[in-house]
Amino acid sequence: MPIPSAVRVQPRELLRDNVYMSLRDAIVDGTLAPGERLRDTEIESWLGVSRTPIREALLRLERAGLVVSRPGRSTTVAPFDAASTVSAQQVAASMHELAARLAVPLLTESELSELEHANSALERALADGDTEAALHEDDRFHEVLVRVGRNTMVAEVLEIATPLLRRVERLRFASFGARDSVAQHAAIIAAARAGDADAAATLSRENWLSLSYVAD
Incomplete structure (x- = not known):
């Protein structure tokens, strides 16, 4: 080791x-x-x-x-395992969907600004080819919704599911495909600003399900 x-x-x-x-x-x-x-x-x-x-x-x-x-x-x-990774992805997508649905009615202007700043920083990190910063800003974006949603079980489940995804998520954030995340986040923000919790929830779920994991 x-x-x-x-x-x-x-x-x-x-x-x-x-x-x-x-x-x-x-x-x-x-x-x-x-x-x-x-x-x-x-x-x-x-x-x-x-x-x-x-x-x-x-x-x-x-x-x-x-x-x-x-x-x-x-x-x-543990070795990379496609089935386990997809299972974790499905769980994470459902938890982020719930987090968005709970958070949107509670979001303040300050918290909406947090989402925008995180997404702008994600875009810059991707343009600079800084994978670690991109992952950090992606986390920061989604953490706002999890925090504001105030469901502690969501955070607990994500603590289990997310690390398994993160081990291979670098493959996406080191690729041009990651730039789709910026547009997806922007759509979530627009739905949140409009007070449309259902749309924000659906978009959050789709954002997580759009990730493609490939093991070496």
């Missing part, structure tokens, strides 16, 4: 979440590749934590479909 050079000391109060997020992000960004064996001792050295939060994090990652555990044998980064 390739251990990142920087040792990350985890704040005690956020230990479990930070260990989970550190491992999740390393899998999502490709630092830990599909098939990579995850050894507790190496993770301990990297993150500077005990084995208990590591095991808890690995269980969460297994539930999210990012690792495969063989009790008594090994834990490895």
Whole structure:
């Protein structure tokens, strides 16, 4: 397992979440590749934590479909799997559809501006070929609707579904096809400004279902 050079000391109060997020992000960004064996001792050295939060994090990652555990044998980064990715995509699309439907009646002018700024920043990032910034701005756009919708279960389900998608979503945001997202976001904003929650919800769902995932 390739251990990142920087040792990350985890704040005690956020230990479990930070260990989970550190491992999740390393899998999502490709630092830990599909098939990579995850050894507790190496993770301990990297993150500077005990084995208990590591095991808890690995269980969460297994539930999210990012690792495969063989009790008594090994834990490895899960391979790309088209069926699992499509399943996660369908769940994410439904959750973002619900988030938009709940959020539109509650959106303030400030929050509508947040959506516009995020979409403009996404467009700039795509024009610059900055995939990481594009992913960040796409997240920022959708997070406004999830936050304003005020349904905590939506966020919890997306925490499970999104990482599995994000591992291969870079393929889209590194391509010209990602530019469709800017126009799709603009249509969502227009529906939201018009107070049309149903249209915004449908457009949000279509935005997520339009992503095409191809494993190497």
